[in-house]
Amino acid sequence: MTQSKDPSLLSVPAFWPMAMAATMLEEGTGLYAKNLKFVEEEIKIHGELRPELATPNQMRLDLRTMVLRDYGKPGGIPTLIDAPHAGHTAMIADYFKGQSLVETLLANGIGHVALTDWKSATADMKDLEVDNYLAEITVAIDDLGGRVNLVGLCQGGWMSAMIAARFPDKVNSLVLAGAPIDTDAGNGSIKKMVHQSPASFYEELVALGGGLMKGKYMLQGWKNMHPEQHYIQDHVDLYEHINDPAYLAKEETFESWYENPIDLPGRWYLQVITQIFKENRLAKGEFVGLGRKLDLHNITCPTYLLAGADDDITTPEQVLDAAKYIGTAKDHIVQKTVPGGHIGLFMGANTLREHWPQIARWIGAQ
Numbered sequence: 001m002t003q004s005k006d007p008s009l010l011s012v013p014a015f016w017p018m019a020m021a022a023t024m025l026e027e028g029t030g031l032y033a034k035n036l037k038f039v040e041e042e043i044k045i046h047g048e049l050r051p052e053l054a055t056p057n058q059m060r061l062d063l064r065t066m067v068l069r070d071y072g073k074p075g076g077i078p079t080l081i082d083a084p085h086a087g088h089t090a091m092i093a094d095y096f097k098g099q100s101l102v103e104t105l106l107a108n109g110i111g112h113v114a115l116t117d118w119k120s121a122t123a124d125m126k127d128l129e130v131d132n133y134l135a136e137i138t139v140a141i142d143d144l145g146g147r148v149n150l151v152g153l154c155q156g157g158w159m160s161a162m163i164a165a166r167f168p169d170k171v172n173s174l175v176l177a178g179a180p181i182d183t184d185a186g187n188g189s190i191k192k193m194v195h196q197s198p199a200s201f202y203e204e205l206v207a208l209g210g211g212l213m214k215g216k217y218m219l220q221g222w223k224n225m226h227p228e229q230h231y232i233q234d235h236v237d238l239y240e241h242i243n244d245p246a247y248l249a250k251e252e253t254f255e256s257w258y259e260n261p262i263d264l265p266g267r268w269y270l271q272v273i274t275q276i277f278k279e280n281r282l283a284k285g286e287f288v289g290l291g292r293k294l295d296l297h298n299i300t301c302p303t304y305l306l307a308g309a310d311d312d313i314t315t316p317e318q319v320l321d322a323a324k325y326i327g328t329a330k331d332h333i334v335q336k337t338v339p340g341g342h343i344g345l346f347m348g349a350n351t352l353r354e355h356w357p358q359i360a361r362w363i364g365a366q
Helices: 007-011 013-048 101-107 130-143 155-166 189-196 199-208 215-225 227-240 245-258 266-278 316-324 349-354 356-364
Strands: 058-062 066-072 079-082 112-118 148-153 171-177 303-308 333-338
Touching: 058 130, 066 101, 066 130, 079 101, 079 130, 079 155, 101 112, 101 349, 101 356, 112 130, 130 155, 130 266, 148 155, 155 171, 171 316, 171 356, 189 266, 199 266, 303 316, 303 356, 316 333, 349 356
Parallel strands: 079 112, 079 148, 148 171, 171 303, 303 333
Antiparallel strands: 058 066, 066 112
16 A cells, blocks of 8 residues: 555554545545546547648649648759558658658758658549549659659559659659569468458448548558457557656657548549459559550669568568569669568658668669
């Protein structure tokens, strides 16, 4: 039992029950306050926070599918980060001060960075296709001067590869990080799920969303891949650290991104599930983008392939096997596998500190 604030009470046996009661009341009050704070924080994390980019930027273009964000100062060939268009915002590339891919590139010799900040699809966007997104990436590149160093993250990676195959002269160098290029490679959870589930399953989800693939449906699916972590351990960790301001600040930043998914056009989503993930048309040279079959062998620029050793979303093979398909000379292809999982490739503190500065210098040297 915690000692009473008034030690004189303990010297009189008649007051021992009162002292014990007072201590229990104090501890009970503290426990009540902790529980209340925990509930308030849970409500804040799961309903009130909204994602915000960490680094000062300017809106360069406001297009139908995205806002093109501008960082740094114009000069030389700009670096365009194509953020994942996979159900979360572009905050994954500009996460937290001191833990931001954009910030890391700027601090390591890249003077001008741009970012595709994809919009959540609205009802009038339900019939947009991959071509609509490729077209607006092309508009962004042209607005940046017509030639860029292209950094594709996750789903932004296969879109970046499509652009580099369709318009080779527009891409000075290409970085594909956690990007599923050969979706038949490896044996990851996404590959299993896509091939085990019939097309009708995804069509029903889109119909349920009124023609959109709702971000909340995808979020539930991601959580169900690691249910213990999301439904039990995350809440235990939060409760144990509820009085730790530094922990809460980091947790709120992450959850503001993770718990706020964006909606995707249903037609786009079904096209990607079927043609990219089920049929692997991009790697096979059978995907038609902006009117032509895309041949990855047309990519001849210097290319950097970055994979996460423990990535169960995009397995290392799906990224690194791109080297088999692109036309870049072997001595101009870098293949690197780093410790960590999928999200850590883009926003993990260790990866940003230990690996992305080298990638930034590689980009600058091209």
